[in-house]
Amino acid sequence: MMKRSSPPYIIAIDGPAASGKSTLGRRLAEALGYLFFDTGVMYRAITWLALERDVDLRAEAALTALAETAQIDIAPPSASDGRAFDVLVGGRDITWEIRLPEVDANVSIVSAYVGVRRALSAQQRRIGQRGQVVMVGRDIGTVVLPEADLKVYLDASAAQRARRRFDELRARSGRADYDEILAQVLERDRIDSTRAVAPLRPAADALILDSDKLDADEVFARVLELCR
Numbered sequence: 001m002m003k004r005s006s007p008p009y010i011i012a013i014d015g016p017a018a019s020g021k022s023t024l025g026r027r028l029a030e031a032l033g034y035l036f037f038d039t040g041v042m043y044r045a046i047t048w049l050a051l052e053r054d055v056d057l058r059a060e061a062a063l064t065a066l067a068e069t070a071q072i073d074i075a076p077p078s079a080s081d082g083r084a085f086d087v088l089v090g091g092r093d094i095t096w097e098i099r100l101p102e103v104d105a106n107v108s109i110v111s112a113y114v115g116v117r118r119a120l121s122a123q124q125r126r127i128g129q130r131g132q133v134v135m136v137g138r139d140i141g142t143v144v145l146p147e148a149d150l151k152v153y154l155d156a157s158a159a160q161r162a163r164r165r166f167d168e169l170r171a172r173s174g175r176a177d178y179d180e181i182l183a184q185v186l187e188r189d190r191i192d193s194t195r196a197v198a199p200l201r202p203a204a205d206a207l208i209l210d211s212d213k214l215d216a217d218e219v220f221a222r223v224l225e226l227c228r
Helices: 021-032 040-052 060-069 101-111 114-128 140-144 158-173 178-194 216-227
Strands: 010-014 035-038 072-075 086-089 133-137 150-155 207-210
Touching (some): 010 021, 010 140, 021 133, 021 150, 021 216, 035 114, 040 060, 040 086, 040 114, 060 114, 072 114, 140 150, 150 216, 158 178, 207 216
Parallel strands (some): 010 150, 035 133
Antiparallel strands (some): 072 086
């Protein structure tokens, strides 16, 4: 991959859960002055909206219709409260509402629906095509924005990713079960890589980085060099 004479307009970062995508994406966006957009928040936004409107979470058709009509937007952070960006639904700031426990408990159900994924991919594409954006997800370089100027696939072994989650949870609450976390990571990998729509895989022209062999600073330096 050749070094560029100007920063890429659209940057796509994909990879499995807990590979360090969000950490890399946020640092890269800050360095370039771009919008950081972790696309997983869109599934949280639809889950929150469904709960808010009392939509049956078992009704895929109703949830798909909601995802197709909801006006979701991502904007630069409007407050210095730890947020990486604003999440807006119909102009309402729901950045922290999407982190509520009831959203945590139901987002995996909503995000599994094919219709919801297709509808939200279209919304993600709309935002990404504005440019000057670092988008993070599992299908950005392959499905959402295959025309992205720079595509990075950040990988790591399941054991390493589980260890990172374990250390994070231990630091936060003092309690964590490594074997349980590893089982969850492996199951999430299985679901992501075998789903019928947009399975997790590197784009053919993506830079693949193994974060088992590189720490967060080394990954960031490598990708930033390509941007400059």
